[in-house]
Amino acid sequence: MRENILINKIIKEKSESRMTELLLIISGAVFLGMTARISIMLPFTPVPITGQTFGVLMIGLVYGRKLGLKTIGSYLAAGMAGLPFFSTAGPSILFLKPTGGYLIGYVFMVLICGYLTEKGWGKSYIKTFGIMLLAETAMYLCGMIHLSFFIKANVLEMGLYPFVIGDLIKMSLVTFSVPSIWKAVDFFKK
Template identity: 40%
Template sequence: MYTTLAPTLSARLFPKVSRLLRDVILILSGSLLVAAFAHIRIPLPFTPVPITGQTFAVLLVGATLGSRRGTASLLLYLAAGIAGLPFFAGGERGLAYLTGPTGGYLLGFVLAAWLVGRLTEQGYERDPRTALLPFLAGEIAIYLVGVSWLAILLNDLGEALALGFLPFIAGDILKMVVAAMLLPAAWKLVE
């Protein structure tokens, strides 16, 4: 698409703030956004993996902050949750939560933020015809790590797919489409 890295939406919105201050504020804000969306949680009776708003927030954080700040936001999010802040789905916290059935998805968030950020730095989210690509790549990253981890815990890839992937496809497609519609519109507002 583009050969040079484009400025991220966040850099465009805050051009006059010192870079270090902007980075700290944006990284902290990204982490808090994911933590807030983690509290949007719908447990499903047939799977240990709930529907949450986290994946939507992860996609937005990666897309608006770029690969470096997006990744830093998700690493901060994980560190805060491990340290005991109620940042994980349903207000969960601690290192033990990361070793449970949703731990792989949480680790996948870091990869997804980097990947979505990297693709948006190349300008894919600016054009409605290509805006879905970064978000699709992010979702694939989350599922790759999350379902793999769940398969290890369950010792069964088929069951991991049935419990940790198939029930979420429709909702995640909706999240991707909404994110893909928001970003080109946001760029039109700031340009």
């Protein structure tokens, strides 16, 4: 299982050491915070287009389930504490904002990506895309259920449809990147 986690192949030092793990968690949380800054507000929905799903998918596929969960948890805690890690500024209590369900959905995204990566799915382009479809579905379910408490309009029109094309583009980038990194790492480790 450990051999199917990409970060363990990249880092020569055992990634279980406390210092290495802490640095990976912090760098992953900062990476997610940076992807959140890529944000476009749409006039008809409280949900912005962001780069966060790209970041969460990468974290799950590269870090695996355990380290990915710690990273997402740290990211969410830092954002709720007021660090500029979410697409909207300021401290945030997740359940009090329309976008909170999507943020909670990131936990499920990382669980799905990490678990299936640990099973060896992250090395194949097709399986990687399949992992992400499952992960995105879980995130959208959480997001739209939560969003339905804040809006009375059609939740699909405000919480899913505007984001499908962008997410397919982000998923395509990750689909190309992660298995390609695996191939490069395997090539240079020989």
